[in-house]
Amino acid sequence: MRRLAGMIPFIFLVSITVFALIKLPPGDFVQNYAAALAAAGETVDDAMMASMRQRYGLDQPIWIQYWDWISGVVVGDFGYSFQWQQPVVNLIGERMGLTFVLSASTLLFTWAVALPIGVYSAVRRYSIGDYIFTFIGFVGLAVPGFLMGLVLMYVGVSVFHADVGGLFSPPFVDAPWSWARVVDLAKHLWIPMVILGTGGAASLIRIMRANLLDQLHQPYVDTARAKGLSEFTLLVRYPIRIALNPFVSTIGWVLPNLVSGSVIISIVLNLPTAGPVLLQALLGQDQYLAGAFLLLMCTLTVIGTLVSDILLALLDPRIRFQ
Numbered sequence: 001m002r003r004l005a006g007m008i009p010f011i012f013l014v015s016i017t018v019f020a021l022i023k024l025p026p027g028d029f030v031q032n033y034a035a036a037l038a039a040a041g042e043t044v045d046d047a048m049m050a051s052m053r054q055r056y057g058l059d060q061p062i063w064i065q066y067w068d069w070i071s072g073v074v075v076g077d078f079g080y081s082f083q084w085q086q087p088v089v090n091l092i093g094e095r096m097g098l099t100f101v102l103s104a105s106t107l108l109f110t111w112a113v114a115l116p117i118g119v120y121s122a123v124r125r126y127s128i129g130d131y132i133f134t135f136i137g138f139v140g141l142a143v144p145g146f147l148m149g150l151v152l153m154y155v156g157v158s159v160f161h162a163d164v165g166g167l168f169s170p171p172f173v174d175a176p177w178s179w180a181r182v183v184d185l186a187k188h189l190w191i192p193m194v195i196l197g198t199g200g201a202a203s204l205i206r207i208m209r210a211n212l213l214d215q216l217h218q219p220y221v222d223t224a225r226a227k228g229l230s231e232f233t234l235l236v237r238y239p240i241r242i243a244l245n246p247f248v249s250t251i252g253w254v255l256p257n258l259v260s261g262s263v264i265i266s267i268v269l270n271l272p273t274a275g276p277v278l279l280q281a282l283l284g285q286d287q288y289l290a291g292a293f294l295l296l297m298c299t300l301t302v303i304g305t306l307v308s309d310i311l312l313a314l315l316d317p318r319i320r321f322q
Helices: 002-023 029-039 046-056 062-074 088-123 128-142 145-158 179-216 219-226 231-237 239-243 245-249 251-261 263-269 274-283 287-315 317-321
Strands: none
Touching (some): 002 287, 029 046, 062 287, 088 128, 088 179, 088 245, 088 287, 128 179, 145 179, 179 245, 219 231, 239 245, 274 287, 287 317
């Protein structure tokens, strides 16, 4: 309850920081818009720029702009996008939903791959399988995500004759949600899921292996083995449970990291997620759209950290008793 009560002022301070960071670069959206028109051979006079600033409220002091924005956020109004000429809520709705689906599936893929491989590498240390998985893990850490995306796109087209790029086939891009659209999404989800999850899985494999190796030589493991527990029951009940802490603790940063860290991959694969729109908003100084995305990512971090702390307390008795 203390943590939940502390989240409110913390998110309020985060919103101030986010808005201040967005306003730090010189210029504003109107100036960037005029520069883009000038590059295209058109001119914008000062009167028109002043009229646009007044229309968008950019002529007001920064604290008034912040108050207008945050007072709307409290009631669910995230402002108006200058670039897209529509409310921010309409832009972030489906994109944040698709981003969450991609993030959740990537997280499940990461855990499904890293947990059994990490356990196997620890239990069968220095075996042929351990060396093979170690090599694959290092490759997964070293290869950039966008390069792996290009390779998987080529393999998907040439070998499996799959429709790669994007999260939907052309007939389902703007179609309303239906079971057929969900199935089409599942068919396109595996390539970005594998690309985004490979690096995280490789890291967690090494962490799981190291933590489990440390736990396997603890006295309580010898005591449990002396009581006659089978190796499988012993592993699941004691050392693996303790070594799972890094998996649970990653919940706090995995969602915002996938939003901010997958921008290049989303552009390469043409994914309708939040990353490319956030990049465009930051480059164009579309302050309300960028602020909404950044505030949502910070909120996800705070909520994810709270959830991971609660799960850690349930998983590890030492944390509860401490």
